[in-house]
Amino acid sequence: MNKMLGGRDVRKLIVAYMNDRHKKLKRINEDPTRIYAYEASQCTRLSYYERVDPITSNSTELFQFLLTYGFRHSFENIESEYKVDNLTLVLAADIILEKELVVRMHITDSFPGSPKPQDLLYLNACLYSFDKAEGILIYVLGDGRTSEFLVAKSAKMFEELIRRARVLSTLLKERRVPIIEPSESCMTCKYYGRCYMIERKETSFSIESLFGKSKDEST
Template sequence: MLGDRNLRGMIEKALDRLNDDLNIKVDKKNPDRIHALEAALCTRFSYYERKDPLSEDNASKVSILLSHGIRNALSNIKGEYKVDSLTLDVNADMVIGDEFVVRFEIVPELPAMPHPRHLLYLNACLFALGKDEGILIYMTADGRTTEYSVTKNNRMFEEIVRRARVLSTLLKDGKVPIVEPSDLCLKCKYYSRCYSREKAKETTDMLQEIFGKLSPK
């Protein structure tokens, strides 16, 4: 506290305002308009973000702020692709030479191969912006980078449209999507809504009983 002011509370409110300003805008009231990021992520996560969202912790807010802050400094090109009554929105970080769509991903460690959700999203950008080639760039906080080239792919685009349709339908019907187990679940803020995580009592007697049953007579 400094005087009558709660500095921590003031800082948290400032972070919230910055995240709101920089965050990719999603029309949460329109289930016929799905952002490609929503379709590329876990469907259950995207559903909860629209229907019953939880706030981010401070560490997540700072991470999102850094990521979106970098994007905001770039071109941040918007596009959309209409499929019947469904509209798929995208935001590309930049287009180089009116030919290559570029997408940056800020990560703690450089991956050995690109993540499927990042490929799906960048491919959706290619279709929405009418381009054939994309560049996916992973970047760490200390400036290390690795790049992957992405070529427009019909099957990948069909997959993200299918996922967008599923999310759209479930939002209209008010039905929670099925669980999509992945490594991302471990750090997801909705983990407890999907999985029971009571910790078993680790007792010597219990271990002895288990291994005793396994031991040959």
């Protein structure tokens, strides 16, 4: 699309509007003693950058966020806060079935073979915050197919999430960037360039030279 509106680029206007909505809906807070559970369950470096020095999202990320937001808010989205010392963990369950089973849903491109670690950490924190024994993680594809995993409460996983929330809280107070957490998520992360500085340089190295052939012989 390359349409002009009163001399202004329509695409740019839409992206600016979407970024504004994104900021409002994301509810990034300034208080380092209040940590959203998703900030502690995902890469803490990413969470830090999103609060302190964010990069504007591209349109794919914006639409993904809005799809997830709309999907999640079509359920109950029951918020809760869990206090540990001077730290408050903020989280939400999509549904609580029969007052017993905490449900958390995720839209996905393909079904994971096992639950994603960050989704497990998040759901487990919900089990503690809502004082429930079990939860269910549901992955939903665009065509409506689903895959479910039953998750039991784990003290170790909860300790780990609290530890991560504490580290993020401290680093936010001290304005220190958390360490890099290498994972598959880095490949699609908008902060990849900040974490992994790669310089493309011409080199005389070739795979063939490893096996005793010079670059010229191999052609």
